[in-house]
Amino acid sequence: MRRLSRVTAAAAAGAMLLAGCGGGTEDPADDPVTLQVFAAASLQEPFEELGEQFEAEHEDVTVEFSFAGSSTLVEQILQGAPADVFASADTKNMDKLTEAGLEAADPVDFTTNTLMIAVPAGNPAGVTDLASLTGALNLVVCAPEVPCGAATATVEEAAGLEFAPVSEEQSVTDVLNKVTSGEADAGLVYVTDVAKAGDEVEGIEFPEAQEAVNTYPITTVDDSAEPELGQEFVDLVTAEQGQETLAGYGFGGA
């Protein structure tokens, strides 16, 4: 036992020594800068792509993303999380930021997203439009408390229908998972979610979706350590390049 602990101690010391050496060889002059971007979960794929472009255009800049529900993100920023840029999936959560006076610039609407019916591959329940969702099938939607659920309630009202979902999920991802796993016969998700899910689900458009167009605003956050870089990222997203990337993932123009 004694021998073992001595060996462990030697190994630990060696590791520390190595780590110390590694740190010493780096040049302290060009400090890498990290840009913290807090973005709605639905933006993950296009933003990661834009982040890589941004890193390619800016030497020694690392873009770090925090993808989560917009309300979770805004709550974290209000509690002091170090965000440089905030991109929300709805205006309501952006309003929470501006009400607290934490925006560094006026938020800009940069993209939109609309609802779509998602069904498992093969459409086992034979869903054709919004009205067919009221039949005897396992329908899963977002809870009215979250943005996708509010949009669901709007299209429901616009179509004069009343859904009887088997579950009201916390997030649009949860709805999509229930559809891809085949537990649900249909779910209401965003166009971008259907695009992301690939062959596992089929998307069905419906005209009432235009009644609930979700607008995504973006802004730089007050007290950011990198205000100029943050603004440059916002500019990238709102410029042609960013808009093309977003469109590639099914997002609509602002």
Place this chain on the structure above:
Amino acid sequence: MRTLPRWILLPAGLGALFVVLPLVAMAARVEWGEFGALLTSESSLSALRLSLQTSLTSAAACVLLGVPLALVLARSDARGTGLLRALVLIPLVLPPVVGGIALLYAFGRQGLLGRHLEVLGLQIAFSTTAVVLAQTFVALPFLVLSLEGALRTAGTRYEQAAASLGARPSRVLTHVTLPLVLPALLSGTVLSFARALGEFGATITFAGSLQGTTRTLPLEIYLQRESDPEAAVALSFVLMLVAIAVILLAHRRRVA
């Protein structure tokens, strides 16, 4: 206490503070003026009712399944007992979400067993049954663990004595073994009830979330955070009080 070095009090105090501070901070955030109104809203009451209902059912299921399991694990020296114990304890270390996914592949519509149940017209996913399954899955190890420990500590002396006097195995079980470990059985049941009450990950993955059917208190708290943080804090505080009551109950039993 005399044998302990005095400096140990400092880290011990820090440890206690680390646990207590967040709870105190949460209690400080409760809006007491609206506390009653926040708790008695329809959605809160329905979640509370569903939580108590499912957790009690799950605790009962844990007793039905867990007591025989604990008996076998404690008394059998057959090969494979060790492996069985390891398997039964898996839900204890598994992230609940993973448990939920596993349950989905077993009891979901496309699942190993669920596929056949679906043919019979039985659907477990999105039902209260699914909530109970998820809770029982995560809570069972708590009962098995505390009961098995007590059975081992109690030993087999009294059981052997009863058997030598002519008692049949079933009579030994009900008149000697179970009364001996009754305190552990009670505290194990209380613990599994508490674990079921706090279940979140497996439930949201496997059962879904619908008011009155599958949306238990932890799911309601998580959802209320989106729209009404004050209500979420009030409900969290209630769950905390229940947790404290449960611990006091279980701990007293154990000491006795």
